[in-house]
Every structure is written in C-alpha cells, then in structure tokens.
Amino acid sequence: MTLFQARNARLALFAAAAMLGLSACGGAGTGNAPSPAGGKQQANAGANAMQDRSYKSDAEKLFVEKCAMCHRDFGMGTVVLARRVEKGQEWLEKRTDLQADFVKTAARAGIGNMPRITRSDVSDAQLDAIAAYLEKAGRK
Amino acid sequence: MGSAIGAQYVFTTEEDRIAYSDHYSADETSHQPLGAVAPATVEEVQAIIRIANEHKVPLWTISRGKNFGYGGSAPVVKGSIVLDLSRMKKIEVDAENGTVLVEPGVSFFDLFDFIQEHKLPLWLSVPGNSWGSVAGNALDRGVGYTTYGDHAARICGLEVVLPDGDLVRTGMGAMSGSPNWQLYKPGYGPSWDTMFCQSNFGVVTKLGLWLMPEPESVLGFDIDVDKPEDLGWLIDTLAPLRRQGIIQQSPSIGNWLRAAATLTLRDEWVEPGKPLTESVITAIRKKFNIGWWGVAVRWYGPLEINEATSRVVEKAFAGKPVMAMRPTRWVKGDAPEGSPATGVPVTYPLANANWFGGRGGHVSYSPVLPVNGALALDQYRRTSALYAEYGMDYHPSFAIGERHMTNVNQLLFNRDDPDMMKRVDSFMRALVKDATAKRYAEYRTHIDYMDLIADTFDFNNHALRRLNERVKDALDPNGILSPGKSGIWPANRREKRS
Structure with missing residues (x-):
C-alpha cells in the first residue's frame, strides 16, 4: 500500500463506526485471529484522529x-x-x-x-x- | 414575505431554485421549489405561516436540507416555497442534566464545537453525515452509533408552530416556566412529540434532546467475517446480547462495499458497465483487509463493567468462525478516539457518492425486519439478486435494534451515466415490491417514493392514511405545510397523490 492508500484505509476504519460500519483495515489490526478476540487489547486505530477545528481569524x-x-x-x-x-x-x-x-x-x-x-x-x-x-x- | 423577514432572506433567483433542488436526482427540475424563505425567529416563522395561509401557498419545511439520499432540501410538490430554518441556530445546554434544547439550524458540528468550547462532559450521537441538523435528523428518525443512537427516542419536548400559526410546547413545556421540559417526556394526557416526526403537522422550532454523559470508557470489538453466509450466525450471535441490553448501541453490519466505496474507485478494479465478479471482490477485500461483512460493537461506561461485558461478548463468539475480532479500547484520559463511536461528527462516509468517479449520488432502500439470521440471509439473497438483475452494486447494512433490524441499502449511482439513471426508479420499485411481499415496510424514504411507501401500510384499507389525513385536515385546512410528506396529503391536494 502506498502512503496515500494507507491513509485512506485509516479513514475507512472510521467509516466502520459510521454508516459504513466496517472495521478493520490497515496495519493496526491484529490480523486474522485464530480464536475470537485472539489479539491483545489495543487502543483504537483511529485514536487522536480528530479534525482540527481551530482558527486564528x-x-x-x-x-x-x-x-x-x-x-x-x-x-x-x-x-x-x-x-x-x-x-x-x-x-x-x-x-x-x-x-x-x-x-x-x-x-x-x-x-x-x-x-x-x-x-x-x-x-x-x-x-x-x-x-x-x-x-x-x-x-x- | 420580504416585509415579514427581510428581503435578503427571501431567495427567488434561478440560482436559488437550483440550490434547493435535490442534487442527487436524475432530473433536478422534478422537485424544484419556487424559492425559499429563511426566518431567524419563531415570530418570523409564524409571520410566514400566516402569509402562506392567506395566499394558500405550499411551504416545504427543512431544518438544514442535508438529508441527502432522501431528497435533500427539495419538496415533494414542485413549486413549493422551502421554509429553510438553517438560520435558527440557538443552543441551550443543561450540563448537569445532560440535555440540550436546539433550534433546527444547529448542525452536529455546531453542537460539537459548542460542547468543546464550553468543555462540557457530554457526548453526541452522530449520523454518517454530520453536516445535517440535530433536530431535523431526530425528527426524521435518523440514527447514530452510540447507546443514544435512536435519536427520535431521545427527544424530550418540542416547541412547534402549528399550521394556523399557533405556538405550542409539548410535554412539560406546556406549563410555562417548567424546569422539567427536557427531563420528563410524557407530560400530562396524550404525548405529542412523535406526532411531529416524519410528519407535516407543524414546524418544530425547538427540540429537546438527551445527551450522553461522557463515559469513563468505551470498549468493544471490530468483527469481520469472510463469507456472505456468515451473516446469519453473526446476527443470531449479536441478537440476544442486544435484546438483553448487554449491547446497548445498534451494531450495524455492513458488507465489503460499504467500506470499499469510501476507499477506492470502482474503475480501478473493473471496466465501467461490467459487473463486480467474485474475483474482483476478493481482490478489493484483500487489498484493504476487509471482511465480506464487518461490524463495530461498543459498550460505554465504567471500565470494570465494560471489561466484564467484553468477556461476556467474547464468550458468546467462542467457537464462531470469525475472520477477525479485534478488541477496541478507549479510556478517559486517552487521546480523543475521533470517530462516530465516541460521538465525533464526520462527513467522510459521503465519499461513497464518488464510487463511480464522477458526479455520484444515492437513494436509500431501508426495510425493517425482525432480528433473525435466517430472515436476514433470505433478505440478502433476494436483494442481492435484484441488484444483479438491474446491474447495480450491492451496498447493504443490517443495524440490530432491541427488537427489530433496519436493512439500509444504498442505491449508489453515477449521475453521468444516463442508462444507469434510467434503471434506478424501476429498481427501487422492484425492491419495494419484493419487501412488501414479505410484509416488510421501509422506515424512511426519498421524496419520490413517499406515496409508494405509504401505500404499503394497507391494514383495513389504509386506515392509517385516513387517520393521518383527518389530523392533517383538522390542523391544516389550507394544506400549506409540506404537502405529500410521508404520503400525507391535505384535502385540497389529494388528487396529487401518485
């Protein structure tokens, strides 16, 4: 994946929770878990992805x-x-x-x-x- | 109208008329209004209503007009005047009780910015397109992704201008000065809040809504499954957890295209006009590492309770053939999680309109079903077969409520493909016919199909329509408010019903 696609994949992770509901993209996941929740607990891949709403004028x-x-x-x-x-x-x-x-x-x-x-x-x-x-x- | 609200807020140029049309429509002129008026106060709304009654002009009320896929700001009746409430933007938050009173022009972003600016410990529930109105979305029974995601169910008290200009407040707001308007829903005697949802019985100028107190933690799982047939057991695994209240938000199971339509362009994978074969779907899924179906489930509250919930849900999935099941975790003090799962407004899901690369759009087909894996599989098989028959790309989701399931399907289209645009209407009608044969109805629909859907509510020779129309005629004898909304027509326009 190019950097550009990786960034988009990260967006789709949000899409997951939004109307897109899908989760799972990009390298943040644990891969194919052999059993339910086989991966270790982790911070959400979308952490700290808030839009900057600041302004100076x-x-x-x-x-x-x-x-x-x-x-x-x-x-x-x-x-x-x-x-x-x-x-x-x-x-x-x-x-x-x-x-x-x-x-x-x-x-x-x-x-x-x-x-x-x-x-x-x-x-x-x-x-x-x-x-x-x-x-x-x-x-x- | 100009003297009532100021000439600069009466919009009647050709450019204005086009701006208020349905920009996702194949023929934007079919629902083009005569113009728009944009009052800033309830008194101005009343003045407009009085003038409309004098001249018997139909108004079409919108909050912000961002209801894309359902008609946007365009009226059912061509030539109506849009009553645009987007300039009404007052926000009153009661932080202690976790409630807000909003005017219709307040968007999810506006309310989010207000809460951030005042550092209030409250979270929103936002829909996929958060550009729209908080009040308008709740009144149209829109949904979000937290435990407060059934927005209409969180309404507590309205202020409404009736079609004769009278002003009422519902619930405890009927007592002037009541401190309980946004706290106790029923009021005394009949409750009227739901009467103004998806209706044309009044103009809501203020809406009370409950907001979620910021939780200590949000935990959950992002779950993917590999095969279309996995939908059945996935729903049957989640359903009891939802019914028992272990999961309190509505998990929305979407197919691979729901994700892919925002990630990539169709033309990168297949020639225009050619169907998406299984090998193409597999290649797209592989590239973005997505399941055939995927779902995000979340629980909100104290960490110790949420950790126990995670164990209960994990146990329910033990032995199930998941493709991936990733734990997610946000705890107070962590960096903001930044997605609709934690009430952060977004617009990027609208990028699915770009799936075909050019000027895109969609309409939604959204039947309600019982929560049952076998019924969902049957629905998937019938609906995907119809998508294939009409040469469209299947884009479904199944959102699991406490007792029902909403099957939202997007009919994604390319407005620059006239052949495809010609198919959309007959495809939509075929889908509705298919659902109706199963006795499933839609929860919400586009302005083109309001009569079609109203027609499916046929018990006792359409007794519900007769009731709605008796109420309409009593409240709005001149038929000025949003004629045709939800298939409800006033006496003087009933012949317009399609």
Whole structure:
C-alpha cells in the first residue's frame, strides 16, 4: 500500500463506526485471529484522529463553521479531492491556485460531488470572506 | 414575505431554485421549489405561516436540507416555497442534566464545537453525515452509533408552530416556566412529540434532546467475517446480547462495499458497465483487509463493567468462525478516539457518492425486519439478486435494534451515466415490491417514493392514511405545510397523490 492508500484505509476504519460500519483495515489490526478476540487489547486505530477545528481569524472561523466539516482532515471533500489533485492540494487551505471567484462559483453551482451551498446556509458576504481567505491561505 | 423577514432572506433567483433542488436526482427540475424563505425567529416563522395561509401557498419545511439520499432540501410538490430554518441556530445546554434544547439550524458540528468550547462532559450521537441538523435528523428518525443512537427516542419536548400559526410546547413545556421540559417526556394526557416526526403537522422550532454523559470508557470489538453466509450466525450471535441490553448501541453490519466505496474507485478494479465478479471482490477485500461483512460493537461506561461485558461478548463468539475480532479500547484520559463511536461528527462516509468517479449520488432502500439470521440471509439473497438483475452494486447494512433490524441499502449511482439513471426508479420499485411481499415496510424514504411507501401500510384499507389525513385536515385546512410528506396529503391536494 502506498502512503496515500494507507491513509485512506485509516479513514475507512472510521467509516466502520459510521454508516459504513466496517472495521478493520490497515496495519493496526491484529490480523486474522485464530480464536475470537485472539489479539491483545489495543487502543483504537483511529485514536487522536480528530479534525482540527481551530482558527486564528474571523475569516478562518467562518471557514471552520461552514466548510471544514468536508474540507479539513477526514472530510468528504478532502477524501474525494485527494483522488484528483496533486498531493497536498486536497486541503483547500493549502491550495496555491485558488481564485476567490472560482471558490464562489464552486460553492454556489456545486462541483463534482459537492452540493450547492444556499444563501441561507452561507450568505453572500460570508462567502466573500471565505473565498478571500482561501485565495490567500495557501500562498502564505 | 420580504416585509415579514427581510428581503435578503427571501431567495427567488434561478440560482436559488437550483440550490434547493435535490442534487442527487436524475432530473433536478422534478422537485424544484419556487424559492425559499429563511426566518431567524419563531415570530418570523409564524409571520410566514400566516402569509402562506392567506395566499394558500405550499411551504416545504427543512431544518438544514442535508438529508441527502432522501431528497435533500427539495419538496415533494414542485413549486413549493422551502421554509429553510438553517438560520435558527440557538443552543441551550443543561450540563448537569445532560440535555440540550436546539433550534433546527444547529448542525452536529455546531453542537460539537459548542460542547468543546464550553468543555462540557457530554457526548453526541452522530449520523454518517454530520453536516445535517440535530433536530431535523431526530425528527426524521435518523440514527447514530452510540447507546443514544435512536435519536427520535431521545427527544424530550418540542416547541412547534402549528399550521394556523399557533405556538405550542409539548410535554412539560406546556406549563410555562417548567424546569422539567427536557427531563420528563410524557407530560400530562396524550404525548405529542412523535406526532411531529416524519410528519407535516407543524414546524418544530425547538427540540429537546438527551445527551450522553461522557463515559469513563468505551470498549468493544471490530468483527469481520469472510463469507456472505456468515451473516446469519453473526446476527443470531449479536441478537440476544442486544435484546438483553448487554449491547446497548445498534451494531450495524455492513458488507465489503460499504467500506470499499469510501476507499477506492470502482474503475480501478473493473471496466465501467461490467459487473463486480467474485474475483474482483476478493481482490478489493484483500487489498484493504476487509471482511465480506464487518461490524463495530461498543459498550460505554465504567471500565470494570465494560471489561466484564467484553468477556461476556467474547464468550458468546467462542467457537464462531470469525475472520477477525479485534478488541477496541478507549479510556478517559486517552487521546480523543475521533470517530462516530465516541460521538465525533464526520462527513467522510459521503465519499461513497464518488464510487463511480464522477458526479455520484444515492437513494436509500431501508426495510425493517425482525432480528433473525435466517430472515436476514433470505433478505440478502433476494436483494442481492435484484441488484444483479438491474446491474447495480450491492451496498447493504443490517443495524440490530432491541427488537427489530433496519436493512439500509444504498442505491449508489453515477449521475453521468444516463442508462444507469434510467434503471434506478424501476429498481427501487422492484425492491419495494419484493419487501412488501414479505410484509416488510421501509422506515424512511426519498421524496419520490413517499406515496409508494405509504401505500404499503394497507391494514383495513389504509386506515392509517385516513387517520393521518383527518389530523392533517383538522390542523391544516389550507394544506400549506409540506404537502405529500410521508404520503400525507391535505384535502385540497389529494388528487396529487401518485
């Protein structure tokens, strides 16, 4: 497995407990146990895998509130983008090529598997602030 | 409407109409609303209801509209105005009693952030897509993965705007100033909370919910089995443990594709349009080390009790042909476990919509069965045969409740494949017909199939429908609230029933 796949396998372990219910992937398991619970007790393979929800500015706070659930670690958008873009660029906040206008169009029109974001969910003013934040965030 | 809530919260552009359509649908125009209104207060909700009554305009209530696979924010009736409550985001937590009163716009992430920020010793129960509304999910009978996973069962007290604009509070909330609104469910006389679940009898503006006090430990097992036929004994082993309350959450047994659809792309394994053969399935399973079926089971509470539970469950599995049975362990003081098993919100399971690589989506087919291994095996055989017949990839799960089992199947599809999209509707109808022949009904369904499912509740020539419609007509004589929701139509639109 490549590093990329190993990371995804770790995600599926969470998927286990989520709607995916499946457990078991990656090297964290004990392998094929000869008898029930034959392996030794261990910490969950997903330990310490919380999404970072911190922020340092009002614009970043808006990004966390409105976008991070999908676009920081373990988010649906990050997982899907990792299949399509250059390594490291699946995190919107690390992108070096994002234009504010593109961000706004993607949010309002939807893109790929991303649904359209309504103006009630994210107002035009909020989207302006988020788009400006993303245009700069990765270029620091 | 603009004068009632502010013109900036009335959304009527073409872009808005498209934004509120069902983005998983093959034909997004079929349920396109006329626009949306987004009130911020209960008074604004009442003002909108009054205007809708004056003009006899149908509203379609959504909390946050993230109910993907069931229609998202789109109404049953094309041209309805979406009553979008996503701006109503108040949270009141009673940390001592472990309860919260939320408005409909509060998402699982919002509530999680609030609890973290205030360092409260409370855990959420979250669904696979935690972007959605806490209140909306509970009202639609959504589920999570902890012992608080039956969300509708944890509702305690509602505030509701009725279709004539009247405002009621249910349970102990009916006594003004009661300290018991979120503590005692029944109230006095008839209890009304469940009347507002999956219904169109009112607009819930506040919902009380019990939250789990942070446990000292979470232990459990991640169990994989190797063959499709292992489903039977796996269910029969877990069922008594669940029935006796030794396992208090609902273990959800999913097949290999439930995991694989978030891990990899179909095209990496087989040519588009070609079926997934056993050798392909074996190769995918081998690469990711996953069982044909897999299940995560967990117990919550004091470590000494949980360790004893682990021994009891291990004994129940002694001699069973498991492929893998891995103990899991989290104890207070450990780093956060970070998965829905410990109430951490997530969205990555939605990545299964990317299984075909392009613009994907799904609808769910979710019949309820008795908890029984032989019945589950029969269900698996019939359902997987229908998936094969319609050229779709079988994506089932069986969640074990105290007395029932919910068999949630995803119909994963590729919106860029018109041939496949044409098959989805007839496939869904074939599945429902198959379940109905066994006298199984669905617990929840997509806006396209609300009448189809309501029709299967046929005792005494659809007496339940007559009851629902008598209530509807009494409360909502102008038929303004969410016509068609759960197959309940007001008198002035009954001819619309499909």
